[in-house]
Every structure is written in structure tokens, then in C-alpha cells.
Amino acid sequence: MSFYNLSIDIRKQKCVVVGGGRVALRKVRKLCEADAHVVVNALDYLPEFYEKPLASQISIEQSEYSKELLKGATLVFAATSDFQLNQQVCADAKELGILVNSVNGEEYGSFIIPATYSNSILTLAITTDGQAPLLSKELRKYFQEKIENVSTELLEEIVLLRKEMVSEDDEKEKQGLEEKLHKKIKQIINQIERV
Numbered sequence: 001m002s003f004y005n006l007s008i009d010i011r012k013q014k015c016v017v018v019g020g021g022r023v024a025l026r027k028v029r030k031l032c033e034a035d036a037h038v039v040v041n042a043l044d045y046l047p048e049f050y051e052k053p054l055a056s057q058i059s060i061e062q063s064e065y066s067k068e069l070l071k072g073a074t075l076v077f078a079a080t081s082d083f084q085l086n087q088q089v090c091a092d093a094k095e096l097g098i099l100v101n102s103v104n105g106e107e108y109g110s111f112i113i114p115a116t117y118s119n120s121i122l123t124l125a126i127t128t129d130g131q132a133p134l135l136s137k138e139l140r141k142y143f144q145e146k147i148e149n150v151s152t153e154l155l156e157e158i159v160l161l162r163k164e165m166v167s168e169d170d171e172k173e174k175q176g177l178e179e180k181l182h183k184k185i186k187q188i189i190n191q192i193e194r195v
Helices: 020-032 083-095 133-147 152-165 171-194
Strands: 016-020 037-042 060-062 075-078 099-102 115-118 123-126
Touching: 016 020, 016 083, 020 075, 020 133, 083 099, 099 152, 115 133, 123 133, 123 171
Parallel strands: 016 037, 016 075, 037 060, 075 099
Antiparallel strands: 115 123
16 A cells, blocks of 8 residues: 655644544544644543543543544544454544544555654654554654754754745845755754764
């Protein structure tokens, strides 16, 4: 299977996670970091779902799964330990035209989540298109160690230079800004290579 990789803005968008265990908890935390409106559905939940600040960021639906819960969602996550229930969640989401991720494997859902690391500006995402998630995770750890010490100030300079370059009308000035941008990027690569 071949996937198209993208980053999506889900701020204030309804995202439904069906499941109350460890995997569901991980997905819920990442969705909260992205400022999504998170609805979680399960009969039983780990205690962490009820702890602050997470409990104040999510809506908990402690009930049997119902297709109705998915209506209006941007993304759905089938994250239970029940293979058949995950299959049903996937089928329902697809029928409603909603993108769905399944812990059962990449062939059951319509999207996968790469292993990621983010700081304020830089995001590293590694995927094996769902075929070897542990490899993605371990590679992410390896590269995270290399990039987490990259200078935030240098990253901010690059962002400002790019904005300046994009808004510049004079071609000669634009070319000069692009050269500065390449030098700053080279500095970052040098920092990474030293680790």
C-alpha cells in the first residue's frame, strides 16, 4: 500500500478515539497537543484519562460503541484490543467518508501515523508505511537525539529569512536572502553531524 504523507491542522476539529487503553491514551494525548476537540469512547478507561489536565481537554463517552459518535468527526481512531470492534469502527468511518486509523494494521484504516519528534519549529516524521512501526519508532529516537540540540535561535532565523525571501519582490535581493538561508541551513546540518 502506498500512502500520501501530509501534516494536517486539526485545531478545534472533532476527532474520535474508540478505546480506553494505553494505545488510545497515547493517541488522545497527541491529539490534545494538536488542540483537537477529542471525544473518547469506551466502556472502561485507564485512570489517566480522568487525571488533569487531560480530563479537562477531552469528552469521555463511557458507553457501548455507536456509529453515531463518529458523525461530524474529521479523524477517527480505532484503538481497542477488540479486533472485530476496530473493524466495525473502520467500516463505519469509511461509510461516513471519515479518515480512520486502526491499531489492527495499515490495511484496515485509511491513514497511518508516522513516528514523530517536534520542537517549536522542526518536525521529524519517519514511517515505514505501517509495515514496520517499531523500526520507525527506533529510527525516530536515533534522529531525535541528533536534532534535539539544534539551536532554536538558528531555526527561528531560518523561519524569518524564509518569510522575508517569500515577500521580497526584487529578484537580486531575493537571491541574496536565499544564499543566507542556505548558509543557515548548512549551520544546522553541521550541528546535527557533530552529535
